[in-house]
Amino acid sequence: MITSREQALALDRDDELAHLRDRFDLPEGVLYLDGNSLGALPKATAARLEDVVKREWRQGLTGSWNEAGWVHLPARIGDKIGALVGAYPGELVVADSTSVNVYKALSAALTLVLPERPERRRILSERHNFPTDLYIAESLARQHGCQLVLAETPDQIPLLLAQGGVAVMMLTHVNYRTGRMHDMATLNAQARQAGVLTLWDLAHSAGAVPIDLNRDGADFAVGCGYKYLNGGPGAPAFVWAHSSHAYRCTQPLSGWFGHARPFTFTPSYEPASGSKRFLCGTPAVLAMAALECGVDTVSAAGGMAVLRRKSLALTGLFIELVDTLCQDHRLALVTPRDEALRGSQVCLARQDGAYSIMQALIAHGVVGDFRAPDILRFGFTPLYTRYVDVWDAVQALAGVLDSGEWRQARFERQGAVT
Ligand SMILES: *Cc1c(COP(=O)(O)O)cnc(C)c1O
Numbered sequence: 001m002i003t004s005r006e007q008a009l010a011l012d013r014d015d016e017l018a019h020l021r022d023r024f025d026l027p028e029g030v031l032y033l034d035g036n037s038l039g040a041l042p043k044a045t046a047a048r049l050e051d052v053v054k055r056e057w058r059q060g061l062t063g064s065w066n067e068a069g070w071v072h073l074p075a076r077i078g079d080k081i082g083a084l085v086g087a088y089p090g091e092l093v094v095a096d097s098t099s100v101n102v103y104k105a106l107s108a109a110l111t112l113v114l115p116e117r118p119e120r121r122r123i124l125s126e127r128h129n130f131p132t133d134l135y136i137a138e139s140l141a142r143q144h145g146c147q148l149v150l151a152e153t154p155d156q157i158p159l160l161l162a163q164g165g166v167a168v169m170m171l172t173h174v175n176y177r178t179g180r181m182h183d184m185a186t187l188n189a190q191a192r193q194a195g196v197l198t199l200w201d202l203a204h205s206a207g208a209v210p211i212d213l214n215r216d217g218a219d220f221a222v223g224c225g226y227k228y229l230n231g232g233p234g235a236p237a238f239v240w241a242h243s244s245h246a247y248r249c250t251q252p253l254s255g256w257f258g259h260a261r262p263f264t265f266t267p268s269y270e271p272a273s274g275s276k277r278f279l280c281g282t283p284a285v286l287a288m289a290a291l292e293c294g295v296d297t298v299s300a301a302g303g304m305a306v307l308r309r310k311s312l313a314l315t316g317l318f319i320e321l322v323d324t325l326c327q328d329h330r331l332a333l334v335t336p337r338d339e340a341l342r343g344s345q346v347c348l349a350r351q352d353g354a355y356s357i358m359q360a361l362i363a364h365g366v367v368g369d370f371r372a373p374d375i376l377r378f379g380f381t382p383l384y385t386r387y388v389d390v391w392d393a394v395q396a397l398a399g400v401l402d403s404g405e406w407r408q409a410r411f412e413r414q415g416a417v418t
Contacts, residue, residue, distance in 0.1 A: 179335035
């Protein structure tokens with residue numbers, strides 16, 4: 001472990017990925033550890049958006065659907081994201097939001113299973129999954145006469161699979177509140193053995209940890225564009241189906257962009273070949289342009305393996321420094337120490353004051369976030385987070401705790417978004 005700021009600076013000097021920070025337009029005086037909630041702004045984005053607006057839109061008008069390739073954006077950006085998550089070209093498309101894609105992909109999986117195996121009436125997930133995934137699953141369970149079964153802890157999942165009756169297992173690969181990562185290959189193998197289809201939410205994984213959907217035997221996946229992919233607030237999300245499903249599954253939002261020939265304007269629906277059937281309506285071109293700039297910052301790293309090495313070094317250093325510098329403050333490490341189980345974030349729980357402690361830290365320019373009821377969450381995007389940032393962040397956290405300044409009333413106020 002390092003014991004001085006100079007040593008942290010030396011690690012940054014030796015960091016082969018240090019140059020990637022130059023691709024971001026980071027505000028002065030802010031140490032940003034919240035890229036898992038909203039990725040930072042890439043330098044390329046503003047100019048690209050201006051070009052899309054002023055040249056492609058103002059000049060090109062409708063011609064830009066063909067000439068500027070707008071119509072191909074969902075597949076083009078999908079291929080770039082596919083390369084980061086182990087999807088083959090043409091298998092992954094960008095569309096809609098993560099919530100909507102969970103709806104489409106979970107429906108598609110259920111409609112593959114239920115007609116043939118009507119005795120399988122369970123959707124398996126986790127109680128601590130991100131709520132929107134559970135809300136969508138609840139709705140689909142009602143619609144299909146299924147039951148949503150929730151594992152209380154990760155080790156219950158294999159037991160619930162083995163109990164039988166499960167049609168689809170829907171899990172988030174890296175948990176948003178704990179940073180714990182599932183072993184995707186093992187769970188997929190267990191699901192397959194039980195005849196269960198899998199749907200993975202990669203919201204906290206894509207651009208953060210190596211994923212290989214095809215190698216690891218996944219059936220469906222969705223993910224988020226505005227977290228580690230740096231696509232901007234509310235960026236479009238993505239959806240993937242294994243090629244053994246993509247040509248025969250159906251999804252309920254059968255809009256014209258998912259039609260085999262949208263511009264023949266026929267009155268009845270015929271799904272496009274493969275994953276394109278997951279498209280619904282007209283792509284949000286401006287948002288897609290911003291997303292592409294974000295995805296390009298990740299692709300520039302030259303592979304997820306190098307990013308993973310740095311991510312683990314950053315999260316590992318943060319954990320060690322918190323252990324040493326904040327030991328008197330009743331912080332409980334929620335994120336696994338085992339690297340194999342750790343995503344790219346570190347979460348600390350504290351029974352009282354977690355919200356105020358984070359607000360006080362933000363007042364010092366160190367931006368993480370709070371997740372109810374008791375979690376301090378720190379995301380480490382290896383593209384732009386430096387070792388010295390980890391050092392400075394833990395010094396600031398220890399300072400806020402040692403001084404007790406977080407107890408001031410001004411740090412209690414809550415906005416609509418936390
Ligand atoms: C962030 C996140 C989402 C976000 O869904 P939206 O539809 O973009 O609001 C969904 N699922 C998980 C697991 C997330 O972490």
